[in-house]
Amino acid sequence: MKKDIMICGVGGQGTVLASKIIAASAMDEGNTVHSAETIGMAQRGGAVTSHVRIGGDAFSPLIPIGGADLLIAFEPSEAVRNLRYLKKGGFVIVNRVPVIPTSLGTSSEYDGKAEIDFLQSRCRCLVVDSAGLCAPFGSTKFFNIAVLGTATGTGELGIKEDTIRNEIIKIVPERFLEKNLAAFEAGQKIGESYADQ
Numbered sequence: 001m002k003k004d005i006m007i008c009g010v011g012g013q014g015t016v017l018a019s020k021i022i023a024a025s026a027m028d029e030g031n032t033v034h035s036a037e038t039i040g041m042a043q044r045g046g047a048v049t050s051h052v053r054i055g056g057d058a059f060s061p062l063i064p065i066g067g068a069d070l071l072i073a074f075e076p077s078e079a080v081r082n083l084r085y086l087k088k089g090g091f092v093i094v095n096r097v098p099v100i101p102t103s104l105g106t107s108s109e110y111d112g113k114a115e116i117d118f119l120q121s122r123c124r125c126l127v128v129d130s131a132g133l134c135a136p137f138g139s140t141k142f143f144n145i146a147v148l149g150t151a152t153g154t155g156e157l158g159i160k161e162d163t164i165r166n167e168i169i170k171i172v173p174e175r176f177l178e179k180n181l182a183a184f185e186a187g188q189k190i191g192e193s194y195a196d197q
Contacts, residue, residue, distance in 0.1 A: 001026070001029075001031055001054055001055060001158050002054065002055035002057065002058075003026075003053075003054040003055065003069050003070070003157075003158045004051075004052070004053050004054070004058070004063045004067050004068045004069050004070075004087075005019075005022060005051075005052040005053075005054070005068065005069065005070045005071075005072065005157070006049060006050070006051055006052075006063055006068045006070070006071050006072070006082060006085050006086075007019045007022075007049070007050040007052070007071075007072045007073075007074075008047070008048065008049045008050075008071070008072075008073050008074065008075070008078040008079065008081070008082045009047075009048055009073065009074025009075050009078055009095075009099075010046065010047060010048060010074070010075055010078065010099050011039070011046050011048055013048070013074040013075070013099070013143070013144065014074075014141065014143070014144030014145075015048045015049075015050055015074055015144065016037055016039070016048065016050060017144055017171070018050075018072070018144040018145070018147065018148055019035060019037065019050030019051075019052050020035075020171070021145075021148060021164065021167045021168060021171060022052050022148070022157070022159065022164075023035045023052050023054075024167050024170075024171070025159045025163045025164050025166075025167045026052070026054045026159055028163050028166070028167065029159060029160065029163055031054045031055065031056075032054070032055060032056045032058075033052065033053065033054050034051075034052075034053040034058050034059075034060065034061035035050065035051060035052045035053065035061055036050070036051045036061035036062055037049070037050045037051075038050075038051075047078060047081070049078075049082060051063045054158070063085055064085075065084050065085060066084070066085070066086070066087050066088070067085065067087055068085040068086050068087060068090055069087060069090050069091070069156070070090065070091050070092075070093070070151065070156050070157065071083070071085065071086050071090065071091070071092045071093070071094075072092075072093050072147055072151060073092065073093070073094040073095065074095050074130075074143065074144070074147070075095060075097075075098060075099045075112075076094060076095070076096065076098050076112035076115035076116055076119070077098065077110075077112065077115050079092060079094040079115065079119055080115045080118055080119065083119070083122065083123070086123060089124070090123065090124070091123070091124045091125075091126075091154070091156045092119055092123050092124065092125045092126070093125075093126045093128060093147060093150055093151055093154070093156075094116065094119060094125060094126070094127055094128070095127075095128055095129075095130045095143065095147070096112060096116060096127050096128065096129045096130070097112070097129060097130045097131050097140070098110055098111060098112035098115075126150065126154065126190075126191070126194050128146075128147065128150055128187070128190060130143040130146070130147075133146050133183075133186055133187060133190065134146060134183065136182070136186070137179045137182065137183050138179075142179060142180060142183035143183075145168060145172070145180045145183045145184050145187070146183040146184060146186055146187035147187055148164055148168075148184060148187065149164075149183065149184035149185060149186065149187025149188035149189075149190075149191065150187040150188065150190050150191040150194075151187075151191060152164055152184075152187075152188055152191060153187065153188040153189065153190060153191020153192040153193075153194070153195060154191040154192075154194055154195050155191075155195055161188065164184070165181065165184065168180055168181065168184060169181075
């Protein structure tokens, strides 16, 4: 398999864990994988991007501009900022819920709607509401695992459901495992519904 996947968000959203699960799952299926993270001031909500390159012909861990098959964005403005990496015909999965930078303060009118509209006008795009998706689990911190389910359900990830699930079981601490697996399944249903349209 050859697949270039970029994951982007802000510090604290679990983007790095999601990229590690994708990379490990791809290796479990016998693929060569290169990965790298670019982490801004993560403790302060800085930008975080992860590059995962699956396939033997990738000699650099960084995805070139216009090279990503799939962009998984945990935040709308980060999706727009990284859209230049998406190849023509590539696919975007984006969280509808924005993270307001602390520099803008609580009175900011940034709601992510303009960014979502822009994405939907430029590419194939599935918009996911992390608040609604994760409400049954009590925290949006489960979104990183749920969105892996969404990517698996759409078929765009290119990795088998069981492989991702087994990697979640290996990596996630046991006390959080049940909710994470439920979040994965909830996300997968959203992805399957999109794929069936």
